[in-house]
Every structure is written in structure tokens, then in C-alpha cells.
Amino acid sequence: xxxxxxxxxxxKEKKPEAKKxxxxxxxxxxxxxxxxxxxxxxxxxxxxxxxxxxxxxxSPDSRKVLKHARKLRASITPGTVLIIxxxxxxxxxxxxxxxxxxxxxxxxxPLSLNRVPLRRTHQKFVIATSTKIDISGVKIxxxxxxxxxxxxxxxxPRHQEGEIFHTExxxxxxxxxxxxxQKAVDSQMLRRIKAAPLFQGYLRSMFALTDGIYPHKVVF
Amino acid sequence: xxxxPEKTKTKTNKxxxxxxxxxxxxxxxxxxxxxxxxxxxQREHPALLKTEGVCARDxxxxxxxxxxxxxxxxxxxxxxxxxxxxxxxxIWGKITQAHGKCGTVWAxxxxxxxxxxxxxxICVMQYRSRI
Numbered sequence: 001x002x003x004x005x006x007x008x009x010x011x012k013e014k015k016p017e018a019k020k021x022x023x024x025x026x027x028x029x030x031x032x033x034x035x036x037x038x039x040x041x042x043x044x045x046x047x048x049x050x051x052x053x054x055x056x057x058x059s060p061d062s063r064k065v066l067k068h069a070r071k072l073r074a075s076i077t078p079g080t081v082l083i084i085x086x087x088x089x090x091x092x093x094x095x096x097x098x099x100x101x102x103x104x105x106x107x108x109x110p111l112s113l114n115r116v117p118l119r120r121t122h123q124k125f126v127i128a129t130s131t132k133i134d135i136s137g138v139k140i141x142x143x144x145x146x147x148x149x150x151x152x153x154x155x156x157p158r159h160q161e162g163e164i165f166h167t168e169x170x171x172x173x174x175x176x177x178x179x180x181x182q183k184a185v186d187s188q189m190l191r192r193i194k195a196a197p198l199f200q201g202y203l204r205s206m207f208a209l210t211d212g213i214y215p216h217k218v219v220f
Numbered sequence: 221x222x223x224x225p226e227k228t229k230t231k232t233n234k235x236x237x238x239x240x241x242x243x244x245x246x247x248x249x250x251x252x253x254x255x256x257x258x259x260x261x262q263r264e265h266p267a268l269l270k271t272e273g274v275c276a277r278d279x280x281x282x283x284x285x286x287x288x289x290x291x292x293x294x295x296x297x298x299x300x301x302x303x304x305x306x307x308x309x310x311i312w313g314k315i316t317q318a319h320g321k322c323g324t325v326w327a328x329x330x331x332x333x334x335x336x337x338x339x340x341x342i343c344v345m346q347y348r349s350r351i
Contacts, residue, residue: 075351085347091244124348208244214273215248216282220351 070103075128079135082107083127083207083220089116091206095133095189102146110186110193113203118182120149127207129220133196138188141181247343248272250288252333253324266326267333269315271344274323281318283325287345288313290333315344 076082080096082105092114094107105123109116152172193199209215249272256266269288274280290311297305313329327333327342 073350085246085345085349090246124350127346127349127351206244207246209246209248215346216274216279 070099070101072099073123073128075130076105076123076126077132079133081129081131081133081203082121083129084116084121085125085127087125089114089119091208092116093129093203093205093207094119094121095135095193095203096128097135097138097140097185100144100146100149104146106140106144106149108182108185108189109203110189111182112186112190113193113200114206117178118144118149118185120146127220131202133189133192133199135189135192138185138192140185144181247289247345248283250325250342250344252290252337252340252342254338255335256319256326264332266316266328267313268319269325269327269342269344271323271325274325276323277318277321280323280325282351283315283344284317285348285350286315287347288315288327288329289343289345290329290337291341291343292334292337 076096076099078096078098081093082096084090084092084094084107092109094109094114094116097106097108097118100106100120103123104120105126106118107116107121108118111117193203250269251272253268253270255262255264256268257263271280271283274283290313292309292311293307294309295307297307298309299305300308311329311331311333313327313333315325315327317326318324319326333342
């Protein structure tokens with residue numbers, strides 16, 4: 001589609017073009033993105049000329065993705081039990097805590113029930129069930145933001161003289177901070193989970209499709 | 221309280237490796253019914269899928285824009301995400317629209333679904349989810 005910058009947003013359409021407009025910027029995980037409308041009467045197609053922002057400019061100001069409004073499905077509210085779909089935790093039922101600044105969802109197993117730690121997931125890769133826990137009183141530490149959860153790049157070993165075959169890759173290790181935060185959140189949640197009947201077992205169990213169960217017929 | 225061992229679920233790990241955890245199916249079964257065609261010509265890009273249990277057009281609404289995967293085996297091992305290599309390969313695609321009255325859908329794959337897969341299963345994932 002032409003005219004990346006000056007196009008009016010179409011609410012219904014999920015535009016991949018929104019990503020192309022920010023082609024120079026780092027790819028973020030926001031998939032359902034509403035393009036910010038630029039009210040420019042004379043649009044210049046050349047992104048370099050538009051507002052002096054270079055196409056490959058990576059300065060924080062030019063990352064329009066950051067300014068996008070983050071949507072949250074109406075079915076997902078704090079305390080909802082979500083079913084994680086893909087990945088190593090696929091099929092697990094977790095509790096939704098809050099939506100982070102980038103739009104990703106902060107969830108927790110809790111860890112002791114289904115081995116899902118405080119983690120970020122994406123709305124699109126999650127089924128929201130109608131089951132909810134009341135976590136209104138749960139205080140989630142303020143420092144749990146996107147930067148806290150951002151993946152740390154594990155350094156590959158650099159080949160040095162005499163150490164060519166010795167170097168090991170840096171392995172991911174759970175930091176103490178994470179354990180502390182996990183415990184802080186989980187202890188509050190577990191109290192509420194244990195109060196509700198059958199909830200512990202529910203969160204421990206995993207979702208799976210079996211014979212005769214069709215997702216379009218299932219009421220989540 | 222037994223802690224459930226973590227299962228590494230790589231993208232092409234559709235073979236039922238009964239390692240620590242039992243295999244759990246998180247995808248719907250669909251049959252690759254053929255290509256989009258008129259009476260005399262066919263277009264291989266849209267593939268027709270018949271999802272199990274879906275018998276009417278209004279039931280297909282849930283499956284639109286879902287990822288689907290044509291899983292097939294090949295002779296040589298290929299490396300997958302996660303590092304291990306298997307003989308299984310995947311062609312990823314997505315369900316684009318409904319087709320007709322009886323629950324058939326169109327799917328478009330990154331590379332066209334091979335004709336030898338006709339009548340065989342295709343996995344329809346539950347993501348990207350809109351529920």
C-alpha cells in the first residue's frame with residue numbers, strides 16, 4: 001500500500017504495513033498495532049524528509065511504536081486464567097496479572113503449581129477463559145517492567161589464543177532477584193487460589209484437545 | 221508437590237516423543253482437501269482444508285487467521301528451532317477465509333502444500349487467538 005506515513009488508520013484491519021513504516025526501528029512484539037495518524041496535509045513519501053526522522057534512525061524519539069495505544073481484549077482482566085498456547089508452556093493455565101507497557105501480558109503460574117514463572121506472553125498466543133480469580137489486593141512490584149523481562153543476550157565465547165576449545169557458552173541462570181519477585185507475587189496469589197475450591201488443581205492441569213473436543217464448540 | 225518437567229516444544233517437533241511428559245495436542249486436525257479450483261483449472265496457492273468437526277460456514281469463524289502447519293517427513297534430518305534435528309519438516313501457513321457452506325476453509329502456506337498431502341492431516345493451531 002502506498003503512502004506509509006499519511007494513511008488514515010483503519011480500525012478493523014490489522015495492518016502489517018504499520019511495521020513497514022517503522023522498518024528502521026527494532027522489531028517489537030506488538031502485533032495488533034493501530035497506526036498513529038499523522039495529520040500532515042502534504043505527505044512526503046520519502047521517510048527521510050518526514051519530520052526530519054531518518055528511516056534508519058534508532059533514536060528513542062523516533063520509535064513511533066512506543067506511542068501506539070496498547071489494546072487489551074475485553075476478555076482479559078487481571079486475575080483471568082489464561083491458557084498459553086505455543087511454546088514450552090503450551091497448554092498450561094496461568095493467571096494474568098497485568099499488561100506491561102509494551103502490550104505484553106505479565107502472567108504467573110504460580111510457579112509452584114505449574115512451573116510457569118513470572119513471564120511475559122502475548123495476547124495473541126493465549127486463550128482467555130472465563131474463570132477469574134480476585135487479585136485486587138495483590139501488589140505487583142513496580143519494577144516488573146519490560147526491561148526487567150527483556151532477554152539478556154548470552155555472550156558467545158570469543159575465540160582467544162590457546163582457549164579455542166575451552167570456552168563455554170554463557171548459560172541462562174535464574175537471578176536471585178527473579179526468585180524474590182516470584183515469591184513475593186506468588187505468595188499473595190496462592191493465598192487467594194487456595195481459598196477458592198478446586199482452583200489449585202485447575203491451574204495444575206493442562207489444556208489439551210482430545211477426540212470429540214472441537215475448539216469452536218468449546219466454551220472457554 | 222511434583223513439579224512438572226518442562227517440555228521443549230520446538231516448531232517441528234510434532235513427532236510424539238514420549239520423553240518426560242505425555243504428548244498433548246493443542247492443535248485441531250484438518251484434512252488437506254485439495255487446491256482452490258474451478259471446473260478446469262486449479263490454483264495451488266489457496267489450499268482447501270476441512271477442519272474436523274466444522275460443518276457449517278458460521279462455525280469456521282473461530283479458525284480464521286489461525287496458523288496451520290503441514291507436517292511431513294523427509295529423508296534427511298533438518299535442524300529445527302531448539303537445536304535438535306529431525307526428519308520432520310513443516311510448512312507453515314494460515315487460514316485466510318471460509319469456503320462454501322460446509323465448513324471448508326482456505327489456507328495459504330508459505331510454500332504451497334504438496335499434492336501428496338491430499339487427504340492427510342494438517343495441524344491447525346489455536347493461535348493467533350482472538351478469544
